Amino acid sequence: MRTVCFLTGLYIVVASIDCKTPGLQARITNKGLNYATEVALDILTKQVTGLQIPDQHGATGDVSYDLTGLRINGFGKPSSRVSLIQNVGLAWSTSGTILNVHGNFHYKYHGIIPISDSGSFDLHTRNINFAINIELGSDTSGRPTIKSRGCSCSVGIADITFHGGTAWIYNLFSGLVADKLKGIVGGSNGIFCQQLNKLVNVNGMESLKNLPVTVDIANVFLLDYRFLSKPSFQPTFMETYHKGEVYWKANPHEAPLPVPPLLKSSDTSKMMYIWASDFLFNSMSYTAYKYQQLQYNVTNKDLPGGVLNTTCSTLVCIGKFIPEIGKKFPNTTVMLYMKAMTMPNMTVLNGSTMVYASGDIMFFAQQPGGKYTYFLTLSATMSTTISIRIQNEKIYAKVLKLPIKVKVKDSKIGQLSPEVLDLVIKGVIAIFVEPKLNELGSKGFPLPIIDSVHFVDSQLTTAKDTLLIATDLKYTG
Structure with a gap:
């Protein structure tokens, strides 16, 4: 049984598409297949003896x-x-x-x-x-x-x-x-x-x-890697093409996004190649945006030293940075409601990966009885550069640059200094948002591969709309 699981598991994670462009594509070469048969013979030896x-x-x-x-x-x-x-x-x-x-x-x-x-x-x-x-x-x-x-x-x-x-x-x-x-x-x-x-x-x-064709992500998303067609077989490799889309687990529906063509490659020096379209990640982004996962209330518990206090004896609080807030709402705290206003979009280019996002930051002052009073909205745009690496059969991401531009969208407390607002928001981004994003990226994006098969000497290449993983394999079952 393990013999077949190994052979078919490689085949699952690795086809000519009749009409649909895949979000996930894989290739297993003759080198990989011959390694699989060597493993299969080792297992067959134990079973026959x-x-x-x-x-x-x-x-x-x-x-x-x-x-x-x-x-x-x-x-x-x-x-x-x-x-x-x-x-x-x-x-x-x-x-x-x-x-x-x-x-x-x-x-x-x-x-x-x-x-x-x-x-x-x-x-x-x-x-x-x-x-x-x-x-x-x-x-x-x-x-x-x-x-x-x-x-x-x-x-x-x-x-x-x-x-x-x-x-x-x-x-x-x-x-x-x-x-x-x-x-x-x-x-x-x-x-x-x-x-x-x-x-x-x-x-x-x-x-x-019994083999699932979806991977659970964070218990709310499903990565779908069902076959779009029969596998394709060439003289030196076989390929399969998969849906490669992320759905909302409780209500799976296709994202209304274009699926760009994947990078072409004739390389067969490694055992396996996996192409991941930026559509795969953008479908997750679309789903997260649609189901209101891209919003968060930032309070003092998320930031050190009472930064969101409106009154303080030092200069390190929002009431001192923006005096209008301290005067309007003394001796209380501010809550920031951060919400994406458009779907964040990831674009993979040659050698770099960018994420574009925009959203609103709404300010509320806490009142007695736990109620909040709205007083300010800032619009923000970000063009983020991230690094991507492959390890332990997962894709990991880390924010390299997180520049943000903000402007006043609505104010109930009069004119505010753009420079001061920019400084405050960049501080919140550096202290809270960037670590939060890196925490998510450190959890890794799982690739569909069977247990007991591990990547060895992996290489990751970024090209237009494509992440390409080239790797050898090791079976440890």
């Missing part, structure tokens, strides 16, 4: 025999190769497998003088080659599918050694027993193909049925 084989019975001439307690006690890892079948999926083949089987035998010679005896035996098989085709697709709901499309297995050499019993009798049926055991191991219905078909068709599909 110790496997019990059903008892076998037969006869040749005057000799009948029973083979019981059959168990695989040795598996030599073969060389492996995976290739891509256009419009279908993967072809995985191996050569040079070694398999050892131990068991017990009992025979009866029905000649003039009946003879029967028993003992144990060891079968040594070499040059076992097997191949399986795997069809990868998606169903009508955008969920991935996997299906075996034919398996073959051949056994080159089989030597059998008996322990106990009468030696001259062995020559009467040793060849037959060896051929029978070769048939059990090889062929389209043999042990290997049974195990591989089961892994793909039973365990694989069962795993995919």
